Amino acid sequence: MLIDNIKELFLKIKKGNPLVHHITNNVTINDCANATLAIGGSPVMATSIEEVADMVNLANALVINFGTIDDSTYEAMLRAGKAANKKGIPVVFDPVGVGATPFRTERAIDFLKKVDVSIIRGNATEVFALIGGKAATRGVDAVEITISKEELAKKTAQQLNTIAVISGKHDVISNGEETVKIGNGDIWLTRITGTGCMTASLIASFAGITDDLFSAAIAGMSVMSLAGERAKNRLIDGEGIGTYRVKLIDEISMMDSQIWEEGVRFL
């Protein structure tokens, strides 16, 4: 049932061409735009406080990414988030670097109080910090935490009334009742920047064309991990991470229900 629902999303997304508004970081913004296009969505990145609410009114989903947050961007995020809630479109939140500095952690907690977030997508360290955990993070990369990712995903979903997507060696997605684990992926996905950010874009693209947000979260997460594995297999001698980045976008753009069904590994 779940598999059939997700397979349908691949056709629906190409037809629906969801507009995905991003307020995101200035490191991976271009990768996020291309990942959105590759899966069949249309990206738009607008950050001015003056226009974000109007842009949300045109959009099918909103991505909020804390990667290079500052005070003015944060104000824009709050406005956009509230406009999205009012319109009833899904908000996907990527708490990049949360836990590393008090500024990020405080803003993230404030954001979650003021905006209904449909899906949270982060690495385990970031999500752990969101629910009050403490880990010795140095920045945007994941470090060891003290509870399992399955427990963390379920607890986050229940505590924050959301769908939690935690990426890593295995990816875990939970709506608080059901928890799904994905075994795809490749360590090369951590050797280029933005694969987590792009995952949030993929999830939001799927979330923009269905009410079944749990399936959308699983679809977006598994597409990134499977595309990452396939891109790695396509590298030839002498090709490194620059080529890998390009091949990753190729693989996302070629993903369809058949490739996905044959390649996805639920654990």
Ligand SMILES: Nc1ncnc2c1ncn2[C@@H]1O[C@H](COP(=O)(O)OP(=O)(O)OP(=O)(O)O)[C@@H](O)[C@H]1O
């Ligand atoms: N050790 C690993 N082995 C295989 N795949 C991995 C591993 N760690 C992460 N991945 C994959 O990398 C992708 C991005 O997840 P990751 O947890 O690195 O996100 P992130 O830390 O938010 O990344 P970024 O902040 O750079 O955007 C996912 O598809 C995930 O499955």
Ligand SMILES: Cc1ncsc1CCO
């Ligand atoms: C490296 C980096 N720093 C802030 S955002 C970002 C992109 C990946 O999270």
Ligand SMILES: [Mg+2]
């Ligand atoms: Mg990240």
